[in-house]
Amino acid sequence: MLLALLILAPLLSTSYEVKTPPLDTPWTYTAGTDPWPEYPRPQQVRDRWQSLNGIWSWRNGAADELNGPVPTGNLGTDVLVPSCLESGLSGVMANNTGNGTILHSWYQTTFNVTEDWQGENILINFGAVDYQATVFVNGQQVVQHTGGYLRFWADITSAVKVGQSNELVVFVFDPTDSEPYVVPIGKQTLNPSHIFYTPCTGIWQQVFIEPVPADHIEWIDLDGDMNGQVNITVHSANNSSSSVTVKVWADDGQVAATGTGSSDSPIVFEVANPKLWSPESPTLYNITVTLGNDTVATYTGFRTVGKGMVNGMMRPLLNGEFLFTFGPLDQGFWPDGIYTPPNYEAMVFDLKTLKSLGMNMIRKHIKVEMDLFYHACDTMGFWVIQDQPALNIQNGAEPNSTQQDVFNSQLFELVEKHRSFPSICTWVIYNEGWGQVGAPELYLAPMVRSLDPTRLIDATTGWNWHGAGDYVDNHHYSEPQCGTPFYSIASSPYDPNYIGFQGEFGGIGNNVSIDHLWNVQQAINGINQTYELDATVEIWNYRAHLILDELRQQTEMFACSGAVWTQTTDVEGEVNGFLTYDRRILRPNITQWQSDIYALYQAAADRGGRIIISTCL
Ligand SMILES: *[C@@H]1O[C@H](CO)[C@@H](O)[C@H](O)[C@H]1NC(C)=O
Ligand SMILES: *[C@@H]1O[C@H](CO)[C@@H](O)[C@H](O)[C@H]1NC(C)=O
Ligand SMILES: *[C@@H]1O[C@H](CO)[C@@H](O)[C@H](O)[C@H]1NC(C)=O
Ligand SMILES: *[C@@H]1O[C@H](CO)[C@@H](O)[C@H](O)[C@H]1NC(C)=O
Ligand SMILES: *[C@@H]1O[C@H](CO)[C@@H](O)[C@H](O)[C@H]1NC(C)=O
Ligand SMILES: *[C@@H]1O[C@H](CO)[C@@H](O)[C@H](O)[C@H]1NC(C)=O
Ligand SMILES: *[C@@H]1O[C@H](CO)[C@@H](O)[C@H](O)[C@H]1NC(C)=O
Ligand SMILES: *[C@@H]1O[C@H](CO)[C@@H](O)[C@H](O)[C@H]1NC(C)=O
Ligand SMILES: *[C@@H]1O[C@H](CO)[C@@H](O)[C@H](O)[C@H]1NC(C)=O
Ligand SMILES: *[C@@H]1O[C@H](CO)[C@@H](O)[C@H](O)[C@H]1NC(C)=O
Ligand SMILES: *[C@@H]1O[C@H](CO)[C@@H](O)[C@H](O)[C@H]1NC(C)=O
Ligand SMILES: *[C@@H]1O[C@H](CO)[C@@H](O)[C@H](O)[C@H]1NC(C)=O
Numbered sequence: 001m002l003l004a005l006l007i008l009a010p011l012l013s014t015s016y017e018v019k020t021p022p023l024d025t026p027w028t029y030t031a032g033t034d035p036w037p038e039y040p041r042p043q044q045v046r047d048r049w050q051s052l053n054g055i056w057s058w059r060n061g062a063a064d065e066l067n068g069p070v071p072t073g074n075l076g077t078d079v080l081v082p083s084c085l086e087s088g089l090s091g092v093m094a095n096n097t098g099n100g101t102i103l104h105s106w107y108q109t110t111f112n113v114t115e116d117w118q119g120e121n122i123l124i125n126f127g128a129v130d131y132q133a134t135v136f137v138n139g140q141q142v143v144q145h146t147g148g149y150l151r152f153w154a155d156i157t158s159a160v161k162v163g164q165s166n167e168l169v170v171f172v173f174d175p176t177d178s179e180p181y182v183v184p185i186g187k188q189t190l191n192p193s194h195i196f197y198t199p200c201t202g203i204w205q206q207v208f209i210e211p212v213p214a215d216h217i218e219w220i221d222l223d224g225d226m227n228g229q230v231n232i233t234v235h236s237a238n239n240s241s242s243s244v245t246v247k248v249w250a251d252d253g254q255v256a257a258t259g260t261g262s263s264d265s266p267i268v269f270e271v272a273n274p275k276l277w278s279p280e281s282p283t284l285y286n287i288t289v290t291l292g293n294d295t296v297a298t299y300t301g302f303r304t305v306g307k308g309m310v311n312g313m314m315r316p317l318l319n320g321e322f323l324f325t326f327g328p329l330d331q332g333f334w335p336d337g338i339y340t341p342p343n344y345e346a347m348v349f350d351l352k353t354l355k356s357l358g359m360n361m362i363r364k365h366i367k368v369e370m371d372l373f374y375h376a377c378d379t380m381g382f383w384v385i386q387d388q389p390a391l392n393i394q395n396g397a398e399p400n401s402t403q404q405d406v407f408n409s410q411l412f413e414l415v416e417k418h419r420s421f422p423s424i425c426t427w428v429i430y431n432e433g434w435g436q437v438g439a440p441e442l443y444l445a446p447m448v449r450s451l452d453p454t455r456l457i458d459a460t461t462g463w464n465w466h467g468a469g470d471y472v473d474n475h476h477y478s479e480p481q482c483g484t485p486f487y488s489i490a491s492s493p494y495d496p497n498y499i500g501f502q503g504e505f506g507g508i509g510n511n512v513s514i515d516h517l518w519n520v521q522q523a524i525n526g527i528n529q530t531y532e533l534d535a536t537v538e539i540w541n542y543r544a545h546l547i548l549d550e551l552r553q554q555t556e557m558f559a560c561s562g563a564v565w566t567q568t569t570d571v572e573g574e575v576n577g578f579l580t581y582d583r584r585i586l587r588p589n590i591t592q593w594q595s596d597i598y599a600l601y602q603a604a605a606d607r608g609g610r611i612i613i614s615t616c617l
Contacts, residue, residue: 016055016078021088022519023335025582027342031089035080038344040127040206041151042375043420044220045297052111052124052168052207056081058092061104066171070136075108081207082127084200084338094201100178100190102201107170111209115163120211121237122160124168125153127205127370130339131174131183138166147410148174148184149368149389150417151205155237174201177392182403182435184410186366186389187331187571194526196394197331197572200339205370215240216294217263222420223454224285224300226319228257228271234291236263242292248300249286256285263291276319277301277422279360280612282381284422301378301422305455307470307499310608313483313559314499316456316470318383318425324555324604324612325383325562326597327361328354328578329504332369333571335518335581339367346583348376350568353579355380357588358597360612363461363503363564366390366431368414377423384421385458385564387428388414391435398437407435408444415451425455432462432475441468461503465492473503477531477566478543480505480551483559494559502563506547507531509576510540510587516570516580523573530576541589548596555603563600 016033035053039045058079059071083090085102094102113122126133130148134141138161143154160166175181176190176199188199214237221233234244240263248271250256259269275283284299306317315322330350334341341347347369354362362377363385377384388411391399399407411429418424429444430436441459445468448457459469474481474491481487483500494500509530517524527533534540554560569577578588598612605611 016080016091018336019088019091019093021093021336023517023582024088025334025336025342025346026584027346028088028336031342033080035343036082036206038372040208041125041371043222043298043371044217046210046212048117049208049210050111052109052209053081054109055079056107056109058085058108059106060102061106061171063104063173065104065106066134070139070169071106071108072139072167072169073108075106079107081107081109081203082205083202083340084130084204085202086198086200087334087336087338087340089337089340089342090202096176096199096201097190097192100176103173103175103178105172105174105202107172107203109168110165111168112165113160113162113209117211118162121155121157121214121216122209123153123212124156124207124209125151126203126207127151128368129170129172129203130200131176132172133203134171136169136171146406147413150410150413151371156209170203172202174199176201177394177397179395182392182397182399184389184407185392187333189394191394192522192572194529194573197333198338204340213293214238215242215292217289217291217296220289220296220298220420222287222298222300224271224274224277224302224422225454226276226302226304228274228302229268230257230259230271230300231266231268232259232289233266234263234289236291239264240291245290247288249288271302274302277303278318278323279381279383282379284378298420299378300420303422305425307456313561313607314497315561315609316499322561322604322609323360323383324601324609325361326600327359327363327382327564329365329564329567330362331365331567331569331571332367333569344372347373349583350579351376351380351382353586354382354568357578357590358594361385361562361564363387363428368418374418374421374423378421382423383426384424385426385428386414386418386424387431387461390431393434399435404440408440411444411448412451415448419452419454426458427452427455428458428461429469430460430464433460433464436460436464439464439466439468442466445469456499458501458503463490467495470499471501472498473501475504476502477505477507478547480547480554480560480563482551482554482563483561484554485558496559499561500559501561502551504564504566505551506544507566507576508540508543508547509533509574510537511575512580512585516582516585517575518572518581520572526573527575530574533575537587540587541592544588545592545596548600552596552599552603555600556606561604
C-alpha cells in the first residue's frame with residue numbers, strides 16, 4: 001500500500017491554477033504562468049539571462065529535514081514562482097494563520113543550461129525569499145540567506161551541468177511571528193487583525209540565472225550628485241586585477257564622461273552640467289561599466305539630498321533647495337498576491353495613481369519591494385522614504401541581543417543593497433516604537449550614516465524619539481501636528497534643530513460593498529476600528545479637504561516640511577485607501593486633491609521652498 005502510494009505520488013500532483021482569493025484585482029486572471037518576464041535587476045543589466053520564474057513544485061517541510069537528504073523530483077503541489085504561498089496567485093493559498101502551518105517548505109524545479117554558456121561561470125539570483133532560504137543545485141548546497149526582503153545570489157558553476165537538466169531545490173524557513181521568533185516581518189502576522197495582515201511565505205520575487213566571466217562584476221555602489229560627480233565602486237567577484245571603465249551616456253547617444261580605475265574602491269569623476277534628477281523632472285543617465293570581459297548597463301540620477309536652515313527652519317534639501325514632500329503610506333499589499341503584485345502593470349498602476357494626484361513622495365512602509373519598483377520610482381520621480389521592516393511585536397515580543405543583531409544586520413543589508421537607487425532619499429529605522437527596546441537608534445543612526453552619508457535618516461517615525469537622525473516626526477490621526485508647537489502624548493515636541501515632519505496622518509475611511517472588500521469575516525469585523533469612517537465618498541473628500549487645509553496652515557505657520565497620508569490602498573480590514581484593495585474604486589476627487597496638494601507646495605514655496613510644477617496640475 002505504502003509502495004503504491006509512493007509510486008502514485010507524482011501522478012497525484014495538482015496542476016497549477018489560480019485559487020480564488022477573498023478579493024481579486026483586474027490583473028488576477030491575466031498574470032499567467034510566465035510571471036514577471038521583465039529584466040529583474042535594472043541596476044545591473046546583462047544581455048544574457050534566463051528567468052526561472054514559472055510553475056515549480058512544493059511541499060510542506062519540517063525543521064529537521066534540512067539535515068536529511070535533499071528531496072528530488074516533483075514535490076506534489078504546483079506553485080507559481082514568484083508568489084507568496086498564502087496568495088491565490090500561488091495556486092496553493094495556504095491558510096497559515098494560528099501557529100503557522102507552513103513554517104518549513106520545500107520548493108523544486110529543473111532548468112537547463114544551454115551549451116553556449118559552456119566555460120562561463122553561472123550565477124543564480126533570488127530577488128527575495130521570506131524568510132530563510134537554503135538553495136541546492138543538483139543536491140549541492142550553494143547558498144543560505146536569511147532576511148525576507150533582500151536579494152542574494154550565488155556562483156553555482158561547480159554544481160551545474162551544462163547542456164543537461166539541473167535540479168534546483170530550495171528549503172524555506174519562515175517563522176513570521178510564531179514563538180519564540182522575533183524577526184523583521186513588517187505588517188505580516190499569523191493572527192491578522194485590522195492593521196496587521198496576512199503573512200507572505202516563500203519565494204516572492206524573481207529568480208534567474210546568468211552566465212558571467214570568472215572575472216566579473218558582483219555588484220555596484222553608485223551615486224551621482226548635483227555637481228555632476230559620479231562616485232562608483234565596482235565590486236568584483238574575485239579581487240579582480242582587471243581595470244574598470246565607466247561610461248556615462250548623454251541622451252544624444254554621445255559619451256558624456258568616462259571614468260577609469262580599479263575594482264573594489266571608489267572611482268570618482270565628473271559629468272559637466274548634468275540635468276539634475278528631481279521628482280518633477282526625473283532625468284536619468286545611462287551608464288555602462290566594464291571590468292575585463294564583463295560589461296553591465298546601469299544608470300544614475302544626479303541629485304544631492306541634504307538638510308539645512310531655510311528662513312530659520314531646518315529643511316530637507318534636494319539639490320540645495322527646500323523640497324516639501326507629500327505622499328502616501330504605501331504598504332504594498334495585494335489581495336491576490338499579498339506581497340507580490342500580480343504583474344508589473346499592476347505595480348505601476350498604484351504609482352501612476354499617486355502621480356496623477358500630484359504626489360511627489362512615497363513612504364514605503366516596513367516592507368521592501370522588488371528592484372523594479374524602485375526603478376519605476378527613479379523613472380517616474382518619487383522621493384522614497386524607505387522603512388526598515390519592523391520586528392515582530394505581536395504578543396508583546398521584544399528582541400533579545402541575538403535578535404537585535406539580526407535586525408541590525410538586515411538594516412545594514414537593506415542600505416547596502418538599495419543605496420544606488422536615486423529615488424530613495426530617506427532611511428527609516430523604527431516605526432512607532434515597534435521592536436524598539438531602549439534607544440538602539442542612538443547607535444544605529446550613526447552606523448547607517450557612515451554606511452551611506454548621502455541620505456537623510458528618520459530614526460524614529462512616530463513615538464519614542466531620543467534625538468537621533470535628521471527628523472522629528474509626528475504621527476497623529478486624523479489631523480496633522482506637523483512641526484507644530486502642540487503635540488499629542490505619544491509624540492515629541494517639535495525641535496527646531498530637526499526637520500519637522502508628519503510621518504502619518506489622515507487615515508480616514510469609507511466602507512464599501514462586499515464585492516470590493518477582503519471577504520474574510522475577521523477583517524470585516526475590524527472595519528469599525530478605522531480612525532474615522534465617512535458615510536460617503538463625498539463626505540470622505542470633504543473631510544480630506546479640511547485635513548489637508550490644516551496641513552497647509554501648519555506649513556504656513558509652523559515648521560512643517562512634508563507629510564505622509566495613510567494610505568495608498570485599503571488593506572484587508574482597513575478601508576482608508578485612495579484606492580480600494582482591489583484597485584477598482586478611486587476615492588479622491590482628483591481636481592480637489594490636486595488643488596489641495598498644490599496649495600501645500602505653494603505654502604512651502606512662500607517660505608523658501610521650491611515650487612513644484614507637475615504636468616498633471
Ligand atoms: C484558517 O485556519 C484558522 C485556524 O485553523 C481558522 O480559524 C480559519 O477560519 C481559517 N481561515 C480560512 C480562510 O479558511
Ligand atoms: C498555538 O499553540 C499554543 C501553544 O502550543 C496553543 O496553546 C494554541 O492553542 C495554539 N493555537 C492555535 C490557533 O492552534
Ligand atoms: C531540458 O532539456 C531537455 C532535453 O533537451 C528537455 O527534455 C527538457 O524539457 C528541458 N527542461 C527544461 C526545464 O527546459
Ligand atoms: C579568481 O581569479 C584567479 C586568478 O585570476 C583564477 O585563477 C580563479 O579561477 C578565479 N576564481 C574564481 C572563483 O573565479
Ligand atoms: C565615494 O563613496 C564612498 C562610499 O562608497 C565614500 O567612502 C567616499 O567618501 C566617496 N567619495 C567622494 C569623493 O564622495
Ligand atoms: C579578496 O581579498 C580579501 C582581502 O584580501 C580576502 O579576504 C578575500 O578572501 C578575497 N576574495 C577572493 C574571492 O579571493
Ligand atoms: C537608457 O537605456 C535604456 C535601456 O537600454 C533605453 O531604453 C533608454 O532609451 C536609454 N536612455 C537614454 C536617455 O539614452
Ligand atoms: C577576455 O576574453 C579573452 C578572449 O576570450 C581572453 O583571452 C581573456 O583572457 C579574457 N580576459 C579576462 C580578464 O578574463
Ligand atoms: C534569543 O532568543 C532566541 C529564541 O528564543 C534564542 O535562540 C537565543 O539564544 C536568545 N539569545 C540570547 C542572547 O538570549
Ligand atoms: C462594512 O461593509 C460591510 C459590507 O459591505 C459590512 O458587512 C460591514 O458591517 C461594514 N462595516 C462597518 C463598520 O460599517
Ligand atoms: C466592532 O465590530 C465587532 C464585530 O461586529 C464587535 O465585536 C466590536 O465590539 C466592534 N467594536 C467597536 C469598537 O465598535
Ligand atoms: C470635485 O471637486 C471640485 C473642486 O472642489 C468640485 O468642483 C467638484 O464638484 C467635485 N466633484 C465631485 C464629483 O464631487
